[in-house]
Amino acid sequence: DGGITQSPKYLFRKEGQNVTLSCEQNLNHDAMYWYRQDPGQGLRLIYYSQIVNDFQKGDIAEGYSVSREKKESFPLTVTSAQKNPTAFYLCASSMQGRSETQYFGPGTRLLVL
Amino acid sequence: AQSVTQLGSHVSVSEGALVLLRCNYSSSVPPYLFWYVQYPNQGLQLLLKYTTGATLVKGINGFEAEFKKSETSFHLTKPSAHMSDAAEYFCAVSGAFSGNTGKLIFGQGTTLQVKP
Numbered sequence: 001d002g003g004i005t006q007s008p009k010y011l012f013r014k015e016g017q018n019v020t021l022s023c024e025q026n027l028n029h030d031a032m033y034w035y036r037q038d039p040g041q042g043l044r045l046i047y048y049s050q051i052v053n054d055f056q057k058g059d060i061a062e063g064y065s066v067s068r069e070k071k072e073s074f075p076l077t078v079t080s081a082q083k084n085p086t087a088f089y090l091c092a093s094s095m096q097g098r099s100e101t102q103y104f105g106p107g108t109r110l111l112v113l
Numbered sequence: 114a115q116s117v118t119q120l121g122s123h124v125s126v127s128e129g130a131l132v133l134l135r136c137n138y139s140s141s142v143p144p145y146l147f148w149y150v151q152y153p154n155q156g157l158q159l160l161l162k163y164t165t166g167a168t169l170v171k172g173i174n175g176f177e178a179e180f181k182k183s184e185t186s187f188h189l190t191k192p193s194a195h196m197s198d199a200a201e202y203f204c205a206v207s208g209a210f211s212g213n214t215g216k217l218i219f220g221q222g223t224t225l226q227v228k229p
Contacts, residue, residue: 004156006156033215033216040221040222041221042203042219042220042221043203043219045216045217088154090156090157092157096215097214098215099162099164099165100215101159101162101215102157102217103159104149104156104157106155106156107154
């Protein structure tokens, strides 16, 4: 089955620690996205990538970093600089183009210890 | 700046009643419009989308939406609510600001409660 997988489902971060969220897709999509979801705030774009080895900042990139070394993978690192990391993180992918549908993974919930 | 406004963060209906979730967008050119549904602790699933052509769009699970350019609206409706429709619904738009990407702007979301 084609789709997007995210792991882990739950992640706990200690003070000053960097953590990495995994996102893998087998849909052969060029574009991938990371969103942060907080209650009552909808989805906010963190980073997106249109092609391997290239990515752009979204609206709330501070405190986060990404890489895109393979078409299938787009991991997100939440760094210690992100002071309020508790949220639900969603990864998505799509074909190129404004009319293309984004397909979402099941999400990772990040909690701070 | 582009924006999407969903009127009403919470909507409550009785089972079997009409569902109406409102979405208005700001755009200087016709956008592409999407409705997604999210069940608790899950990702988003596409309900329907408008790109070009017929302004009344039918989606999954009996939902439909109508693109009204003059009102800059894309409201989501379902004639008869089912208990399984209880979820959070997001309206989203892509447009000129997206470049050649699928970059979206999302509304704040509307939680639909269905009462027995």
